[in-house]
Amino acid sequence: MLAEIDVASLSEAEASALCQSCGACCGYSADWPRFSLESDEALARIPEAMVSASRGGMRCENDRCTALVGEIGVAAACGIYADRPDVCRACMPGDEECLVARRKFGL
Ligand code: SF4
Numbered sequence: 001m002l003a004e005i006d007v008a009s010l011s012e013a014e015a016s017a018l019c020q021s022c023g024a025c026c027g028y029s030a031d032w033p034r035f036s037l038e039s040d041e042a043l044a045r046i047p048e049a050m051v052s053a054s055r056g057g058m059r060c061e062n063d064r065c066t067a068l069v070g071e072i073g074v075a076a077a078c079g080i081y082a083d084r085p086d087v088c089r090a091c092m093p094g095d096e097e098c099l100v101a102r103r104k105f106g107l
Pocket residue numbers: 018019020022023024025026091092093094097098099101102
């Protein structure tokens with residue numbers, strides 16, 4: 001179980017590999033991929049079709065971010081990785097939101 005992993009001991013490569021086989025945080029809540037302190041320039045790089053109607057975050061379908069590619073828990077990737085919102089950059093394996101998201105998918 002992830003909760004038993006000592007996150008501090010994960011190398012950057014190990015954390016990256018874990019996320020690439022997961023993607024749970026990108027698909028557990030439509031409230032998750034919200035915008036915060038991004039600049040207008042950064043937001044402008046996100047494809048319009050992937051921005052929510054309220055313009056407050058990423059557009060989600062059934063709690064899943066429309067930028068997420070792949071299958072949660074198997075192989076997942078962010079389709080706009082270089083331009084993803086700050087909240088996505090901040091989420092780290094083993095942190096609270098990560099654990100909540102993974103639990104939802106039984107990971
Ligand atoms: S839920 Fe955690 S392990 Fe899964 S992709 Fe997000 S940060 Fe990575």
